[in-house]
Amino acid sequence: MDLKPNIVILSTGGTITGEAIDMLSTKDYVIGKISIQRLLQSTPSFQSIANITLEEIANIDSADMSNAIWLNLAHKTDNLLKDSNIDGIVITHGSDTLEESAYFLHLVLKSHKPVVFTAAIRPFSAIGSDAIKNLYNAISLAGHKESSHKGVMVVMNDKIYSAREVSKTHTLNLEAFNAPNSGAMGYIIDGEIFFHTMPLKPHTQDTPFNIQDLDILPKVDIVYSYCNDGSKVAIEAFVKVGSEGLIIAGSGAGSIHKTPKDYLRGLLKKQAIIVVKSSRVGAGLVPLTQKELREGFISANNLNPQKARVLLMLALSKTKAIKTIREYFKKY
Incomplete structure (x- = not known):
């Protein structure tokens, strides 16, 4: 046998x-x-x-x-x-x-x-x-x-x-x-x-993520933050071509340069897109301030930008509710 x-x-x-x-x-x-x-x-x-x-x-x-x-x-x-x-x-x-x-x-x-x-x-x-x-x-x-x-x-x-x-x-x-x-x-x-x-x-x-009925995945892109950051142009372009979510590869514990961050705040206020803060560092948690929570930012937890993108695509295949997506990032 x-x-x-x-x-x-x-x-x-x-x-x-x-x-x-x-x-x-x-x-x-x-x-x-x-x-x-x-x-x-x-x-x-x-x-x-x-x-x-x-x-x-x-x-x-x-x-x-x-x-x-x-x-x-x-x-x-x-x-x-x-x-x-x-x-x-x-x-x-x-x-x-x-x-x-x-x-x-x-x-x-x-x-x-x-x-x-x-x-x-x-x-x-x-x-x-x-x-x-x-x-x-x-x-x-x-x-x-x-x-x-x-x-x-x-x-x-x-x-x-x-x-x-x-x-x-x-x-x-x-x-x-x-x-x-x-x-x-x-x-x-x-x-x-x-x-x-x-x-x-x-x-x-x-997990609640089931691909049996999925033919396509929601469009999610990654934006890198850096000194003298000009990524506002990239964010505008991603929104224009239909991105439903953005992962921000922030510096340190997820910090975002003030110019693109102000623009992101405007998008969140209009509920135009889902924004997840991650970090380009490669390890560690990304915390949110009380102001960021009120504004609608989501923490990637300790997921790096490329993995945060994977989870956000699957999350958006289920819901666009910020509260629920936050829970997904805490749990998975």
Whole structure:
């Protein structure tokens, strides 16, 4: 009797499928030249840990990830997880926007089964590639008996992260991912799984966000705040093209330069848009003053701007009530 878990790998492209121009290159490579099947065939160890099937969802640089691919990926993953013969899902992804895709699925999937994202910082054909190890660890985690009920997870460089907490914090180093506010959930050593923490915030089956009837996502954009800030022009443009919400990547604890902030106050007074204050710092909470609360600003809690955007899109698919959206940011 075959007791190995049944794991489906959904491929979306990224460096993990990249072929370097030469073995020393970590930046000059072509995405999509090496299939996940080839990675699996590179070592017999993969066959010993799971029964694996593959499906390609996309073959892109993750900088080109879109809402349409997100929705397709979420629908596909949800449907696969309903199959009693499938024990877990691994999603291979480019590292640049992995944290956003993982958090999106963390909020919308409706299953307790393991879903694990992984990527590579160095292409498979480059010296010191992390592609094989990360993929092996992700499959091991997706098939592990203790991996259920933990939401979407990310595996990079032998560490396990919650999709809500993880961020890419280095451009090229193999230790490219961290969870600045919480740390790793656990570790993987030679395929053995060690969990130390659990996600505390609700996810997957315990969120109100359901994409089954969604064909499009509300338009939400990000505006960066800086010295001598001229982002009022960008805000005007985003409003003109139909943005329903804006995430402000503020300085420090979410501070916004006075010129764009005055303009945002006017938009909030007219109820023209939803505005969420986040921070460009990368860690820590964003508090609101009593005046900001009265004006209608929303705190991103400790979500970075790109993840705050994910949550606001899903929030706006349910409601435009500021009070309710504030509660979403506190809870999820």
